[in-house]
Amino acid sequence: MASMARRAQLFSHHPAAAAAVAVTPSVFLKCLSTPSGFSHRLSLRRCGRGGRSPAPRLLCSSSSDRAQQEAKAGSSQSIVGDLLDYLNESWTQFHATAEAKRQLLASGFHLLNENEEWDVKPGGRYFFTRNMSCLVAFAVGQKYSPGSGFHIIGAHTDSPCLKLKPLSASTKSGYLMVNVQTYGGGLWYTWFDRDLSVAGRVILKTGDGDFMHKLVKVKRPLLRVPTLAIHLDRLLLSFSVSSLVNVLIESVGINESLRTVNTEGFKPNLENHLIPFLATKPDERTKKTEEKSILSITPKNAHHPLLLQVLSEELGCSEDEIVSLELNICDTQPSCLGGGNNEFIFSGRLDNLASSYCAIRALMDSCSSDTDLANEHSIRMVALFDNEEVGSDSVQGAGAPTMFQAMRRIVDCLSKGQRSENIFERAIRESFLVSADMAHGAHPNFPDKHEDHHRPELQKGLVIKHNANQRYATNSITAFLFKEVANIHNLPTQEFVVRNDMGCGSTIGPILASGVGIRTVDCGIAQLSMHRRVVMHDFLDLVTSEFDIILITPCSVREICGKEDVDIAYKHFKAFFQSFSSIDKKLKVDY
């Protein structure tokens, strides 16, 4: 988590805000409330509620698999089968956004574009995407009046993964290697010996000279990072001599008999040992591209021709048409149910696509009929951001004022022609954000890692996250109000606070709470297979405050959460949209 000064930096993208030296959230709000920074060209695409005609499904799983998963998921009230489909479709942040877009369109939401003028009306349902990795969707209550607030659920679309380097092609010992960089805090040893592939986006050159943005996913296992055989992973035998002697022995060479099998755990070097290979067949075309001096980097001289061939076959285009690409390395194993009672979800990317899907689904289902918004005064919103795993500092991350600007534009649209004092600032103060991100479930084999009285369990409901040092944005008021939603609907909740002798992770909650000035609660579904690790945010932050060391929550390539918790989270989020207006007005604090 960055300091306030850093947050001000993050929210200083707007020209007016950038002019302020010390930008406080309130100053920033004023800066952004000036209408001069935005264009007003009209081109709202109208889908109408008849837009429910099914868009083409993009699912990986076969229909029989799907039926089986649905049967295992239990009652028709469960969304778990649909979540499994979403996870299997959403190998990357781009696919997660595209699939959410497809479902919103099928549910009758109107697609907006940030570059164009909006025409937002009470009772309407809308969304837009940014970079095809960030998405904001919202539904306006029919009884909206100027100053009404936003009820928002925020989550993130990205997950730790490996990404292709700009120049990915190399050869080693007869193998075609695909060079990668690490993204976020993955538990990288879990990426070894997995059936990996690639997915992401490409830019294609079309016949008429234009360019086309297209997503791609190669579903078959394509890449592999093998572990080293344990008998080759050897350490020096432990001598009862000084470490200096050991160093000397190392420097003059050593007989293999003096080494023993490494029992200290697998500790790969992330630059040298985490490189997937694609093939063994020597690729003459790769040799030629390595030999010739490169004046301009293109996919053809940056990546293995064999990889481009696989991509072009997947895309149905020629290799020459691929003029740029951005690919993640992905695990091909489908998400599924597991456990003796099929009570678990085994999957990659649960953090945070489980929250993202529950939020989008809750929004769609909370306004699926024409009457659902009839008595609503507020605006229901879901905001999904990219780059949470690396600190949110990007144009598509929560550090950008995407959500804030959308809120201001919506208020502007809805209050056209009405004169009222500081409508937008009043709306912000009426608003409430649920920051949803996965939570640390208590591990049965490591019981001492949780504080004795705050031990979130799987299948026991959403975890409300607290931290006195504001790693989480929850306070007593926001926790109470969000739990009151659960109480009214007979849904369980749990509490989490980290041990005082351990570092605490963070989420987009504090970023948005401090940047927008919105009441916020941090919560999440308990999961296993992620842990905490300290990273330095940047040097400036490090020297300015002890709190500027952030903690990220690296995840395994394969995570676990409880099936019940998914349905509870969905119901809690849906209930939040449906009943928060009436709950919120019962408690006044600043009066």
Ligand SMILES: [Zn+2]
């Ligand atoms: Zn997360």
